[in-house]
Amino acid sequence: MKKNPVIPFALIAVLGIVAMIVLSVIGLDEQDRIANGGEEGETVNTDPEAIAQSCIGCHGGDLEGASAPSLQNLESKYSVEEVEDIINNGIEGTAMQGGIVPSEEAAILAEWLVTGETGEAAGESEEAAEEEGH
Numbered sequence: 001m002k003k004n005p006v007i008p009f010a011l012i013a014v015l016g017i018v019a020m021i022v023l024s025v026i027g028l029d030e031q032d033r034i035a036n037g038g039e040e041g042e043t044v045n046t047d048p049e050a051i052a053q054s055c056i057g058c059h060g061g062d063l064e065g066a067s068a069p070s071l072q073n074l075e076s077k078y079s080v081e082e083v084e085d086i087i088n089n090g091i092e093g094t095a096m097q098g099g100i101v102p103s104e105e106a107a108i109l110a111e112w113l114v115t116g117e118t119g120e121a122a123g124e125s126e127e128a129a130e131e132e133g134h
């Protein structure tokens with residue numbers, strides 16, 4: 001029996017069309033995933049304890065001090081602005097490097113380290129204090 005020479009071409013064409021449909025479906029999925037995931041990646045981390053994970057390697061698991069000094073009683077030493085400056089710019093000539101976390105996160109972290117409060121909690125306690133005053 002003589003083989004029909006058109007069949008291989010037809011097969012390739014069908015395969016090509018199937019591949020196109022499959023790829024475009026995968027592509028749409030991927031688009032959704034990138035759109036959602038991309039947003040997440042850009043959001044600033046606002047949980048200071050999560051941000052502090054970048055510091056525990058040197059400052060200890062509870063920031064109690066390790067190869068680097070404790071960060072637990074910073075308020076006796078620095079203002080929020082000074083700590084923010086240290087996080088952003090580091091301490092020259094030491095292992096304390098600046099820019100470990102983005103500057104937005106540095107501000108949140110500095111406030112938490114010095115005042116023990118997150119930006120939100122600080123707002124809440126201010127309100128509470130106002131109410132007490134009445």
Ligand code: HEC
Nearest residue numbers: 054055057058067068069083086087091094095096100101
């Ligand atoms: C690579 C190790 C390392 C990492 C990571 C690191 N630090 Fe430090 N840090 C140091 C060292 C070492 C010092 C002490 C520098 C000195 O001799 O004054 C220091 C000092 C500090 C000080 C001043 C403390 C004091 O008592 O004078 C602050 C505040 C500080 N670090 C905050 C942070 C924060 C916040 C992070 C995380 C974003 C962080 N550090 C990450 C090594 C590190």
